[in-house]
Amino acid sequence: MGEVIVITSGKGGVGKTTNSANIGTGLALAGKKVVLIDADIGLRNLDVVMGLENRIVYDLVDVVEGNCRYKQALIKDKKYPNLCLLPAAQTKDKDAVSPEQMQKLCETLKEKFDYVVIDCPAGIEQGFKNAIAGADRAIVVTTPEVSAVRDADRIIGLLEANELNNPMLILNRLRLDMVKRGDMMTIDDVKEILAIDILGVVPDDEAIVISTNKGEPAITNLNSRAGQAFNNIVHRIMGEDIPIIDFDEENKFISKLKKMFRIGA
Amino acid sequence: MDFFSFFRKPPSKDVAKDRLKLVLIHDRANCSTKILEMMKNDIIQVIAKYMEIDKEELDIQISQTPSGDNNESVPTLYANIPIKNMRKVNS
Numbered sequence: 001m002g003e004v005i006v007i008t009s010g011k012g013g014v015g016k017t018t019n020s021a022n023i024g025t026g027l028a029l030a031g032k033k034v035v036l037i038d039a040d041i042g043l044r045n046l047d048v049v050m051g052l053e054n055r056i057v058y059d060l061v062d063v064v065e066g067n068c069r070y071k072q073a074l075i076k077d078k079k080y081p082n083l084c085l086l087p088a089a090q091t092k093d094k095d096a097v098s099p100e101q102m103q104k105l106c107e108t109l110k111e112k113f114d115y116v117v118i119d120c121p122a123g124i125e126q127g128f129k130n131a132i133a134g135a136d137r138a139i140v141v142t143t144p145e146v147s148a149v150r151d152a153d154r155i156i157g158l159l160e161a162n163e164l165n166n167p168m169l170i171l172n173r174l175r176l177d178m179v180k181r182g183d184m185m186t187i188d189d190v191k192e193i194l195a196i197d198i199l200g201v202v203p204d205d206e207a208i209v210i211s212t213n214k215g216e217p218a219i220t221n222l223n224s225r226a227g228q229a230f231n232n233i234v235h236r237i238m239g240e241d242i243p244i245i246d247f248d249e250e251n252k253f254i255s256k257l258k259k260m261f262r263i264g265a
Numbered sequence: 266m267d268f269f270s271f272f273r274k275p276p277s278k279d280v281a282k283d284r285l286k287l288v289l290i291h292d293r294a295n296c297s298t299k300i301l302e303m304m305k306n307d308i309i310q311v312i313a314k315y316m317e318i319d320k321e322e323l324d325i326q327i328s329q330t331p332s333g334d335n336n337e338s339v340p341t342l343y344a345n346i347p348i349k350n351m352r353k354v355n356s
Binding site: 144145146149150153154157179181182183184185186189192193 | 276277278279281282284285286288289292293
């Protein structure tokens with residue numbers, strides 16, 4: 001029996017889809033059978049981030065309406081044979097699916113896959129309710145900005161009200177230079193405010209833009225800092241104990257080194 | 266706290282943190298204005314037993330106050346209750 005993980009945030013544009021794509025791909029790379037579901041009906045994007053946009057025949061709405069069998073709608077990723085995508089419909093709206101239908105779909109997919117990863121739409125309306133309906137656990141993505149953290153708090157409250165307890169947080173797009181100047185909240189700041197466990201920290205990285213341009217998730221390039229961060233997140237999801245890199249400490253260490261050299265020179 | 270920190274502006278991330286803490290208190294208290302109103306009426310009832318207060322001028326709000334050793338802002342319940350007169354209470 002697999003596990004259904006929903007990736008959500010409340011606020012739009014904080015990186016839900018990028019995180020879903022990378023986590024899904026990473027789990028597949030680690031040998032797990034994974035299906036990614038794009039629950040953002042009407043504004044689908046997981047297909048382009050995954051580079052699978054040209055292969056869509058059927059979509060999520062077709063599956064729940066019974067126009068096709070779910071297997072017909074799943075797009076197999078050619079590069080990673082363990083990975084499938086169930087795309088969202090682009091021409092329907094969020095009401096085309098009900099939470100009960102999503103729950104049923106998740107139950108079916110859970111039997112065939114190790115992980116079902118759901119990319120939740122922004123907002124707290126119907127689309128959010130659909131996306132979380134069949135989930136076993138939730139990951140909340142936020143950036144170190146006031147608006148994103150505020151919305152994350154609201155989402156955490158709503159998840160707990162829907163019995164999705166102990167959601168975990170990914171702090172996305174952290175800029176070390178700004179943290180160093182005191183102009184960006186740190187992991188500890190966000191942790192203190194939201195009182196939630198941290199699943200991982202993803203640094204702001206050009207590699208994300210480049211990989212999205214190409215339609216190849218950043219996790220496939222472990223030389224990038226973001227790719228490395230996603231890889232750590234994936235292994236934490238699978239239950240491995242990998243320490244969160246404390247960028248503050250790293251900075252302190254580097255500045256100490258710099259000081260030493262200055263004294264030496 | 267070092268001597269010069271008095272002249273320095275706080276780093277913007279601390280401003281963000283303080284603002285977030287306050288806004289989340291309001292957000293988390295599902296319909297906070299209603300709750301504040303209910304609390305205000307309860308407070309009036311209790312205090313009115315002991316003193317005569319100006320109910321019109323009474324002001325209750327959640328705000329921030331610096332506290333602790335590192336001067337961090339903490340959310341506080343602020344109440345301004347003008348007293349008109351003391352009541353004689355038979356103890």
